[in-house]
Amino acid sequence: MAQVKVLFFASAREAADDTSSTTMELKQDEANTNALRKALAERYPKLSALVLDEENITLALNEEYVPSGQVLPLKDGDTVALIPPISGG
Numbered sequence: 001m002a003q004v005k006v007l008f009f010a011s012a013r014e015a016a017d018d019t020s021s022t023t024m025e026l027k028q029d030e031a032n033t034n035a036l037r038k039a040l041a042e043r044y045p046k047l048s049a050l051v052l053d054e055e056n057i058t059l060a061l062n063e064e065y066v067p068s069g070q071v072l073p074l075k076d077g078d079t080v081a082l083i084p085p086i087s088g089g
Helices: 010-015 033-043 045-051
Strands: 002-008 021-026 058-061 079-083
Touching: 002 033, 010 045, 010 079, 021 033, 033 045, 033 058, 033 079
Parallel strands: 002 079
Antiparallel strands: 002 021, 058 079
């Protein structure tokens, strides 16, 4: 199993019941960013619409943005941040 720390920011934190972080366990042979998105959607139903749509949530793997459309492998000890779009004014 790969244990991955997940950090929630802004609207992602709100949708995850105001959780700032959690640890997710993924099967080693299935541990990738796509599987993580699906597992988070199952654990936090209110987060589902955000996390399953790459336009709504950007992932950062170990402080590096994951390019849209790419599925990256995850390993034990990785940290993934969920970063919603930021609007300014």
